[in-house]
Amino acid sequence: ISTDNLSAWDAQFTACIWLHFIEKLGVMEMAPSLSQAHRRRWWMAVSAIIENLLFSAVLLGWGSLLIMLKAEGFYSHLCIENTTEHHVNRSLEEDSVWLSCVEQEEVLNLGFTIGSFIISAATLPLGILMDKYGPRPIRLMGSSCFAFSVMLIAVAAYDPSILSPLIFIAVSFNGFGGICLTFSSLTLANMFGNVRSTILSLMIGSYASSAVTFPGVKLIYDLGVSFHLIFWVWGGMACLVFLNCIVNWPVEPFPAPEEISYTKKVKLSGVAMDHAVTGDRCYTHETTVEQEMTKNQVLDEYAQCSGAPQQSQGTQPFRRSVCSAIFLWSLITMAMTQLRIIFYMGAMNKMLEFLVTHGDPYAPEELVKESEEQVSLYSSVFGTMQLLCLLTSPLIGYIMDWRMKDCEEDNSLVDGERRPPKRDRKIQKLTNAIRAFIFTNLLLVIFGITCLIDNLPLQLVSFVLHTVVRGFIHSCCGGLYAAVYPSNHFGTLTGLQSLMSALFALLQQPLFVCMLGPLGGNPYW
Known part of the structure; x- marks a missing residue:
């Protein structure tokens, strides 16, 4: 096999070896965090x-x-x-x-x-x-x-x-x-x-x-x-x-x-109830919890909560x-x-x-x-x-x-709807x-x-x-x-x-x- 035929593939053939060598050098430990990188964007x-x-x-x-x-x-x-x-x-x-x-x-x-x-x-x-x-x-x-x-x-x-x-x-x-x-x-x-x-x-x-x-x-x-x-x-x-x-x-x-702007809002609410024995009224607390989640997580939770069959963009x-x-x-x-x-x-x-x-x-x-x-x-x-x-x-x-x-979507409300x-x-x-x-x-x-x-x-x-x-x-x-x-x-x-x-x-x-x-x-x- 001539050098000319090999030269088209030698760079790609050694790609994984280079990656392994770079990891062994320890340069990954010197990397900044995502928040630091964002400030330097x-x-x-x-x-x-x-x-x-x-x-x-x-x-x-x-x-x-x-x-x-x-x-x-x-x-x-x-x-x-x-x-x-x-x-x-x-x-x-x-x-x-x-x-x-x-x-x-x-x-x-x-x-x-x-x-x-x-x-x-x-x-x-x-x-x-x-x-x-x-x-x-x-x-x-x-x-x-x-x-x-x-x-x-x-x-x-x-x-x-x-x-x-x-x-x-x-x-x-x-x-x-x-x-x-x-x-x-x-x-x-x-x-x-x-x-x-x-x-x-x-x-x-x-x-x-x-x-x-x-x-x-x-x-x-x-x-x-x-x-x-x-x-x-x-x-x-x-x-x-x-x-x-x-x-x-x-x-x-x-x-x-x-992938970082989605928030999950979980609203815990209920009705006032009379305890069957003491008669005390118990109220559930209404809270809102936010956490970051990816788009796939949003789709997963929607499917679980709605009871609908889970679908993704990869169905095709x-x-x-x-x-x-x-x-x-x-x-x-x-x-x-x-x-x-x-x-x-x-x-x-x-x-x-x-x-x-x-x-x-x-x-x-x-x-x-x-x-x-x-x-x-x-x-x-x-x-x-x-x-x-x-x-x-x-x-x-x-x-x-x-x-x-x-x-x-227009964020302004018309008759209570967007x-x-x-x-x-x-x-x-x-x-x-x-x-x-x-x-x-x-x-x-x-x-x-x-x-x-x-x-x-x-x-x-x-x-x-x-x-x-x-x-x-x-x-x-x-x-x-x-x-x-x-x-x-x-x-x-x-x-x-x-x-x-x-x-x-x-x-x-x-x-x-x-x-x-x-x-x-x-x-x-």
Whole structure:
């Protein structure tokens, strides 16, 4: 079994070992209580957003990382072995002697395929692990994996002719560590009550905007800072995430607001009675007892007191949810969307190059140099635009929460009774989710059209649409599942959808090879 085949699974295979090791270190004993964490929630939220920006799905800024890896000579020995072929050209850096070629880009793009696959596929096992261990050990494991990954890249850069294969292990740990940090940060929104949706959208937006990190790193690299120094410092910063988690994140999972706001009121009352012998009147005391209880406890007690058969949201079998038409169609839609988004990010540099050279294999030296400059410029612009995910993510949250206040009961009394809500909550949630899903897919269609137009400046519009769709699509899908399916199926359905989309997105590697080979670099096919 080759190292390339193993590297896609090594990070997930060692997840439980990392969790056991973290427990043995005794860091769980240093954790704050839930009440202490609640007082620090704003610090935790702000720091989590920054950590998501710097350490989560940074691999989505692959275009900028690819330029740096080529400049550092990763897999350049493949070009040295084929120096007689016409498609070999020198790096843009004047002081670099490394060569670049199609074979090099194919192998490096395989690393991106592996890393992006793990980012999506790891959500299902992570959901199971977090249900069992809580977000704290997941976050500790994630920061450790990320720090290890960037340090491994720094080590491989010392002798890329020999150590280039380490890039596959590095991107595997990078993708796994990043999604661990993202997944654990989503639970923080439970501590913010009425603004929970806003905090959640900011977490998702910061995750989607993390693609801006590698373009930022490339800017520092272009200023002359050593590649090794950048990645060693970055690894040290990831260690600070580990320390922040030890100090501020509790062992217990953050309970949702509805799980701590329920109160049980037991009213003990009776009628005045005359004792049969003494004639003394005995009154029962009327008291009210309040205690915190979860939603399930409320349902249990209601069933016991009313004599009604006990029911729960889990009465619908999971197989029925999986086999429903809505879920199956969402799998097809999300798989195609994921493949479109991932392929564009992996092949963007070659697509931009084709717009300049129009696929001419014998392009003059001036045109080749111009194409490299344009690719470098546009990849930096694309990376910078990833911050739009953070700015536009509250918009999709607003669409998902449209007129939800009309679904609340009016506390004012009319003829001794509360006014019923104006709208059914579940119907409104489903309507909002459908609107958001249609709007996002409409943007995706427009994105596909702009990509087919042979105009380089117009690709800036494609960049904006790609960024917005990537920030919207997961929120839309999650909102649809939350509106249609029982809550105890939500996590598993989301993880299953993400896993299936990741498997389908693996097709981007053969598509990329096909584009560079038989299609001669023409992306329009």
